[in-house]
Amino acid sequence: MGVMVKKRILAVLTVVCLFAGNFVLTSCSGRKTAAKKQTYEFTTLSKGSIVSTVTSTGTLAVVSSVDVLAEMSGRIEKVFVDYNDHVKKGQIIATINTDLLKVQEKSAKATVDKAQATYDLQLLTVQNDKTLFDKGFLSEFDYKSALATLRIDKAELDSAKASLEEITTEINQYAYITSPIDGIILSREIDAGSSVSGSSSSSATTLFTIAKNLEQMEIEAEVDELDISSIKAGQKATFTVEADPGVQFTGNVKEVRLVPESDDNLVYYYVIILADNKSGKLLPGMTASINFVKEEKDDILTVPSAALRFSPSSLSDAEKNRILFAAGLPPDMSQEEKNAALQQYDEQLKSKAPEKSGSEEKGSSGLSSLMGGGRIPGAGGPPGGGGPMGGGRSGSGQSRKVGQNNQDQESLTGAAESVTRKPLWYLDENGKLAAAMVQIGISDSLKTEVSDADFLTGKKIILKVKVE
Structure with missing residues (x-):
């Protein structure tokens, strides 16, 4: 040896x-x-x-949605759309009854007319006093008092016109609820006859929730702190939903939110996934079982x-x-x-x-x-x-x-x-x-x-x- x-x-x-x-x-x-x-x-x-993965669960949600609020108080007169209806930007989707507003509009117009007449009369008075003042038949004090009264009448006229314009705007604009975006109605919180509070109130009534579109969905997944270092933006993810467990959907990580959450001493982070939904099979609120692809190897x-x-x-x-x-x-x-x-x-x-x-x-x-x-x-x-x-x-x-x-x-x-x-x-x-x-x-x-x-x-x- x-x-x-x-x-x-x-x-x-x-x-x-x-x-x-x-x-x-x-x-x-x-x-x-x-x-x-x-x-x-x-x-x-x-x-x-072999595909090595990290597993998680999450809830499907729309990528973007808008809450439509009432901009004036009143009673809903008509509702033109329902759940799942597609709407266009500017489309009228409901109206608020304007009977009371129209009465207020008539009163406001009368107030404007009265203020206008008062102003016109005072304007003639000032013009006449100016002639007398120039000839020395009117004191300076009386002339300036007439001018001050004219300015007051002008302010009252402007105020009356503003009030009328506000009422007219409510009738012609705020009473007509329109869609702010192209999208689909996710929720309808009102019916004809419902009373609503306008945005000037402490809590404006939510009338509708409109999703921009459902062709792309978002998943908010909870990932354990032990696995979060393996998740990066752009990373591929696959998932299934209980409604159709035989179909595998794909998506990509949009972002990893850095604020930790905890539940019963377990720390986790929210990971946002974007997934295509052109098939329409994915709906808001569905539970997704997710696999984040950590590593793939072929021919091993x-x-x-x-x-x-x-x-x-x-x-x-x-x-x-x-x-x-x-x-x-x-x-x-x-x-x-x-x-x-x-x-x-x-x-x-x-x-x-x-x-x-x-x-x-x-x-x-x-x-x-x-x-x-x-x-x-x-x-x-x-x-x-x-x-x-x-x-x-x-x-x-x-x-x-x-x-x-x-x-x-x-x-x-x-x-x-x-x-x-x-x-x-x-x-x-x-x-x-x-x-x-x-x-x-x-x-x-x-x-x-x-x-x-x-x-x-x-x-x-x-x-x-x-x-x-």
């Missing part, structure tokens, strides 16, 4: 010593456990596409996610740990080095058999550095963290993307770069259980991307135990 080989085995043994005691008890018990004969359902690696190696969750119950924990130790050895180790490492692994377990090791954390970390990161799947706890089935928050559907193993393997006890690896179990050429550690990528919960797994192509990967 060469010098370099001995060095590499020595490095492996350093780690073996750290974790060997961790599995003593399970090793001892494993010798007493007889393997149960089991049959399995198999799957294979395949090329495919995939495996059913259930295969990554499989752990053989027919093996003891010690047996599983030995197989996973072998699977986690650096791929560029020669077979001679691997055999030597496994031999020393077994010897360390035997030498530690009478003892109890309290350094579980230390042992796990030593093994994980050999296996490229993550806890050993099996007795020690869940498979490596951060993967699609490793306890991530519901909805995100994507594993953490992490770096490749350090290519420099001279120091096997050095810190490996963080990657997310999990085991895939299969039957070797002798029909015995074997495992391979693969790096996982994005997931849609049904399928997961795997890499460093080309050697498994064509092999039957264990999916689950077959139910007899």
